[in-house]
Structures are given as C-alpha cells and as structure tokens.
Amino acid sequence: MADDLYGALGVSRTADQKEIRRAYREKARKFHPDVNKTPGAEETFKRISEAHDVLSDPETRAQYDRFGENFRQYAAADAAHSASGPRRGGGTRYTRGGTGAQNVNWEDLFGGGFGGFGRGVDHSAELELTVEEAYRGGKRTVQIGSPFGGAREYVIDIPAGALDGQRLRIPGAGGAGADGQDGDLLVTLRVKDSKRYRLDGANIETDLPIAPWEAALGADVNMPTPGGSVTVHVPPGSSTGRRLRLRGQGMPRRGQPGDLYARVKVVVPRTLTKKEKELFEKLRDVSSFDARRGS
Structure with a gap:
C-alpha cells in the first residue's frame, strides 16, 4: 500500500534499520514545518515521524507487519485472547482476511465504544x-x-x-x-556513576578513605553521603576492600529504602614527618605481621 508506514518513508517492507533511518532523515528534512510552509507539509511530517517511531522499534514493527495500521489495539486484544483463551457469548466479532487479528472481540478492543481509535504515537x-x-x-x-x-x-x-x-x-x-x-x-x-558514588539498584556504593592506624585500631569517622554527612564505625583490622553496610542510607523509596555500602580504602601519607617515620620504623621492627601471608 502506498499510504502505509513503509510507503510514508518510501522504503520496502524488507528495509533494514539503516535504510529506515536514512529515509526518515531525508524526508523529515524536506517536510519539517519549520522549513516547509506548503499546505499538507505538517501532516506529511507527522506521518513520517509516526512511521519512524513504529518501524525503528523491532517489536512495534513486528506488530505492525502482523496487524496493520491499528496494530496497538489488535496486538493487545490478541495477547489477551491468547492468555485467557476463547470467551463465551456476547460481543460483535470482527474478522478480516489475510494475516492479522482473527476473531477479535470489538467490545474488548474499544471498551464498548470507539475511544482511543487514532491515538497519537508515544x-x-x-x-x-x-x-x-x-x-x-x-x-x-x-x-x-x-x-x-x-x-x-x-x-x-x-x-x-x-x-x-x-x-x-x-x-x-x-x-x-x-x-x-x-x-x-x-x-x-x-x-x-560519579567519582564518589556508584548506584546498584536502590543501593549506593562509595569509597571510604581511612588512615592506617584507623584501619588497624578501628575508628568512628565522618563520611559524606547524598543525604548528608553520617558517622561510620570502622571495626579494628579493616583492610582495603572491606564493605561496611549502612542500612537505609541508600536511595529513598516507599517501604524499604536502599542501603549504602562504604568500601574501605586504606590511604598512607604521601610524605612522613621525622616523628612519623620513626614510629613506622619502630612498628616495622616490633610487628610480626606479614601482609603477603595475611598473618
């Protein structure tokens, strides 16, 4: 049909997505109301836009190929019919030849009337x-x-x-x-995601930088969140990668809000004072901890 959606774009029914996009751009540029003031250009542009919206989506294109211009009503009725099985009694039946909706209940389609017929595309x-x-x-x-x-x-x-x-x-x-x-x-x-926050469903993840002594001895530290600053308890012996869970501090939601997970990140000073260096050297000399063995 010359006036179907394929005809509106000037492509064949076997056209691929690249052809559809190219045809839409060419015709939309020609008939856009802002550049084409001739009578009927605006309606042509609307038809071209509708054709692109339907045919550029594989699912709606398949429904259009099967049911034709009123594919939304027919597809919905066909799905309902398949899910519930044949219905008994009542209702005028509408049947058309060829492929498409068969034995469609007209009252099911339009709720007893004709509302919704010709609705604009989303x-x-x-x-x-x-x-x-x-x-x-x-x-x-x-x-x-x-x-x-x-x-x-x-x-x-x-x-x-x-x-x-x-x-x-x-x-x-x-x-x-x-x-x-x-x-x-x-x-x-x-x-x-940003440098500070990562979203996982309704949960928020963020890094929590702490000093080596806070990681070893434990500490209560302040941490920014999207909802404001909170205090986080870091248990003693926390290494980089440990996840601390703050219940209900994730995305706000009706019912059950998400959680916030703070991932520990141990940060060492870039430079040490003389005293700090002496203390770290003393710790090295007295400690039996081996980071490669985890003991």
Missing part, C-alpha cells in the same frame, strides 16, 4: 542524572526537539530516589492523534 527520550540528583529528586526542564529545527520544553518532576532505567510519562507530549488524543512522551532516566 515518543521516547532519555534524561541523564547524577546519583545525587536522583537521590534528591525535584523538577528538571528538558528540551525535546527535532534535528531539523524547533524544540519544546517540558518540566519533569523527578521522584526522590529515582532509579536507573525508571520511566516517567508526560501525557499528551507525544505524536499528534487523528482524533485529537495525542500520544505520550516516555522519559527513561539514566543515573550515571
């Missing part, structure tokens, strides 16, 4: 956060734009304790819908 974006930003949460302003010009700003409310991979939905910020119901913008949060 768009996706990513937002990068530091561990500290994810811990605190708060409002962030993001710009979603086209590589061919123009951008829109959205204010996103980041929940405190946001995790890497968490998705936030902005209703109505996606593709334009045929019935006036626009799609949504799905923002995936990417929490990046």
